[in-house]
Amino acid sequence: MNVARSLAVGIGVAALVATTAGTALASETEPVLPAGVSQEQAATDGKLDPEHLAHKAAKEAEERALGLDRSPSGSLPLVAVRKANGEVELQARTAxxxxxxxxxxxxxxxxxxxxxxxxxxxxxxxxxxxxxLSISNYAGYTFYGTGNGSGQAVKNNAASIQNSRSGKYAVYYLSDYSGPADIALANSGRNLDFTYNENASGQPYTG
Structure with missing residues (x-):
């Protein structure tokens, strides 16, 4: 093989590797939508906004750094616990x-x-x-309290739920109570799964 042909082959292989790597990188960074959710629906609820995707990635990294268990979980039952000051607080009980x-x-x-x-x-x-209790679109609402995330938007930004009610509660991926949902059983707490940092609406669940 002469020098010119070797150089051409080398450039071609390098271009192929670069193209393949670029494709792999793009596929890794593009959000994977749940089954049944269209690009249009996702875009309407802000799922594809670069700012949201960057914030979501940073928040997930922050949770790992804090050592928080962010694995999806089934609903943990709540137990009434009387504190030293006499107040009763509902706490989740693990297995x-x-x-x-x-x-x-x-x-x-x-x-x-x-x-x-x-x-x-x-x-x-x-x-x-x-x-x-029923909010068809969490846009415009913010978290409050002294904890991490105070003042941040609620929509597409919640990681867990406590349902201190006698009926089930559903958190939906899309606005208007549609798309995949995470169901919190009555008097229970859990991490969100389908709607982890992707919550758009919520209401009592009767199913």
Whole structure:
């Protein structure tokens, strides 16, 4: 093989490698949408916004750095625990009997979204004297409290939920109570799965 042909082959291989690497990188960074959710629906609810994708990646890295267990989980039952000051707080009980308190209390009658996994960080409470139980679009609402994420937008930004109610509660991937949903059983807490940092609406679930 002469020098010119060797050079041409080498350039061709290099271009192929670069193209393949670029394709792999693009496929790794493009968001994978749940089954049944169209690009148009996702775009309408802000799922494809570069700012949202960057914030989501940074938040996931932050949760790993904080050592938070962000694995999807089934609903953990709540137990009424009387604190030293006499107040009763609802805490989640794990399979081994460990009681886990939320960073911000979620009293009976509320459905509470948390900024971080494990019911940690700032909170957004729905029900009773909080916001409405049924919200068709979380746009415009913010987390509050002294925890991590206070002042941040609620939409596409919640990681866990505590449902301190007697009925189930659903958090939906899309606005208007559509798309994949995470169901929190009555009087339970859990990490979000389908709607992890992708929550768009929520309401009591009757299914």
């Amino acid at each position: 081994d009997g460990t009681l886990l308190a939320a960073d911000y209390p979620c009293s009976s009658g509320f459905a509470c979204l948390y900024y971080n996994s494990g019911r940690a960080g700032a909170v957004f409470r729905q029900g009773n004297d909080g916001k409405p």
